[in-house]
Amino acid sequence: xxDAARALCIVVVTLWHWTLSVTHRTAHGNLxxxxxxxxxxxxxxxxxxxxxxxxxxLVGGYANLVGWQRARARGTIAVGxxxxxxxxxxxxxxxxxxIWLAGELIAAALxxxxxxxxxxxxxxxxxxxxxxxxxxxxxxVPITASLNARYGAGVLAALVLLIALGSVAHRGAGLTWAxxxxxxxxxxxxxxxxxxxxxxxxxxxxLAQRLAVAGTGLAGLVVLTAVAGYPASMVSTxxxxxxxxxxxxAIAALAVFQLGLLVLITPAAERLLRRPxxxxxxxxxxxxxxxxxxxHMTAYLVVLWVYEGLGGTLPAxxxxxxxxxxxxxxxxxxxxxxxxxxxxxxxxxxxxxPRGKT
Numbered sequence: 104x105x106d107a108a109r110a111l112c113i114v115v116v117t118l119w120h121w122t123l124s125v126t127h128r129t130a131h132g133n134l135x136x137x138x139x140x141x142x143x144x145x146x147x148x149x150x151x152x153x154x155x156x157x158x159x160x161l162v163g164g165y166a167n168l169v170g171w172q173r174a175r176a177r178g179t180i181a182v183g184x185x186x187x188x189x190x191x192x193x194x195x196x197x198x199x200x201x202i203w204l205a206g207e208l209i210a211a212a213l214x215x216x217x218x219x220x221x222x223x224x225x226x227x228x229x230x231x232x233x234x235x236x237x238x239x240x241x242x243x244v245p246i247t248a249s250l251n252a253r254y255g256a257g258v259l260a261a262l263v264l265l266i267a268l269g270s271v272a273h274r275g276a277g278l279t280w281a282x283x284x285x286x287x288x289x290x291x292x293x294x295x296x297x298x299x300x301x302x303x304x305x306x307x308x309x310l311a312q313r314l315a316v317a318g319t320g321l322a323g324l325v326v327l328t329a330v331a332g333y334p335a336s337m338v339s340t341x342x343x344x345x346x347x348x349x350x351x352x353a354i355a356a357l358a359v360f361q362l363g364l365l366v367l368i369t370p371a372a373e374r375l376l377r378r379p380x381x382x383x384x385x386x387x388x389x390x391x392x393x394x395x396x397x398x399h400m401t402a403y404l405v406v407l408w409v410y411e412g413l414g415g416t417l418p419a420x421x422x423x424x425x426x427x428x429x430x431x432x433x434x435x436x437x438x439x440x441x442x443x444x445x446x447x448x449x450x451x452x453x454x455x456x457p458r459g460k461t
Contacts, residue, residue, distance in 0.1 A: 106386070122433050140338060195393050292358065334353070
């Protein structure tokens with residue numbers, strides 16, 4: 104189930120960026136990629152399921168706890184575990200960064216003016232904040248996993264209290280720094296929820312308990328958005344305060360709700376995943392999950408360049424013509440993505456190979 108959830112995250116993030124971003128040129132020639140949620144009546148409700156970043160951290164917490172438990176059973180020390188986990192993350196990321204940097208330096212050396220990627224398409228780099236936050240969480244696993252083993256629900260309760268205090272300081276007292284501290288606590292909370300998912304075997308709990316998890320998260324979302332004034336959309340929306348930058352309490356509630364949905368469907372999903380036709384694509388996606396995450400925006404950008412080179416115009420609004428083209432922005436980047444995965448997935452696979460006992 105955890106592997107299926109990870110595969111779902113990769114698919115949703117990739118397809119959202121490719122097909123549900125109104126990517127267009129600004130007056131200065133920069134590329135921007137807002138989403139059309141504001142133009143779809145009730146579209147904010149879809150974000151309570153499709154804002155999948157909390158699930159990334161839930162899955163990460165579950166997988167990191169499994170990895171830590173296995174490492175301890177083998178006698179691996181904390182430094183060795185963290186080094187191994189970070190290698191899996193950093194090698195593919197370093198390869199991506201070096202290749203793009205080399206391209207930028209070559210372009211800068213050519214005659215004519217040059218603008219760096221972050222100047223004309225910052226949206227290309229925005230998704231990578233996840234890697235930085237996740238890397239920091241990996242470094243804390245020996246501590247946070249030990250706290251989970253010793254105090255369990257007490258750790259989650261303490262984080263909820265700290266998030267509440269940080270929210271009051273940020274939204275009530277206007278302390279900007281408190282907002283960013285709260286953001287860090289929210290992602291730590293999501294990761295710790297992944298520990299709870301694993302430790303308490305939530306997917307195998309009685310239906311009433313699984314419903315209680317989803318209901319608690321849903322109640323939190325309703326209170327925060329309908330009473331406390333948090334935005335209803337869980338993704339950044341034009342003209343509306345963002346729940347993501349900085350990440351706030353609404354995302355913590357969303358994580359609980361989404362964990363509840365995952366554990367609710369676990370029995371049915373596990374039966375479905377026993378079918379080879381379903382399981383094999385999940386395995387394939389997990390083999391190159393980080394490669395897809397790193398390179399999916401490159402695939403998108405290649406198609407954008409070709410599209411504009413052939414005379415296409417990128418609309419600035421989700422017009423009927425824009426909706427009619429969604430098939431193109433699904434198929435064309437997918438073709439490029441297959442090529443990029445073939446080229447670069449070997450780096451991800453090499454990073455997973457054990458380097459010996461530490």
